[in-house]
Amino acid sequence: MASALVNVPPKAKKGAVIEIRTLMSHIMEPGYRRTAAGDLVPRDIITSFSCRFNGEEIFRADLFPAIAANPFLSFFTVATESGKFEFEWIGDNGFVANASATITVEA
């Protein structure tokens, strides 16, 4: 159901600054819209995103209704060693999604 796209360079030189891009499919219903009948559509958003590298948190974002549907996030990190990036999205109504990507760091 929930599908994530993560883009991490598969290889990098040690010490290089690399860009990580993530895309999560989610409606991000802001909770301020009304139906034609006038009923408020309840909020359903992703509230938190985090990225860990080999267990250590390297980036975290708190998201609000003002983030567009299918949240896209791009950020940077330094390639220090080979390892695994783990991504986690947490949202309303018990939404949890995970993804991971590995990187090989050359000296």
Added chain:
Amino acid sequence: MFDTSHLSRRQMLQFAGGAAVYGALPIITARPAEATPAMLASAIRDLVGEATVKVGKVKLEIPPLVENGNTVPMTVSVDSPMTADDHVKSVHVFNEKNPQPNIGNFHLGPRAGRAKVTTRIRLADSQKVTAIAQLSDGSFWSGSVDVIVTLAACTEEVP
């Protein structure tokens, strides 16, 4: 209390429809919630406390003219060496006129290498967007940009 200059045609129509149905109910119910500059100021005060926010270092990139407020590319970057001694701890993005003043908080660290975050946001109206960065020495820096939005997000009717 009720500033008609902020009303879009759709809101006017909603108001007209609502008034027809509800008769003399307070018209304020027909109006979508909107953050006010006071809410923005209080959101910023919650973040920075008594510290002063200096203008500079923070660069916010949003197209100046946005056709669709539902998805607006936004890049925020901070001029910082990103070393253990001197780095950006977090970047907070605020707006003036969406229903809520917050857009996103991004927590970085010296491991980021570059203090730059890109995402896509929603804007409910033409307004000023402000980013505030907290550096590792505890200082706050801000950058703003004015955006004109032709199709508003957040409060439209669900089809």
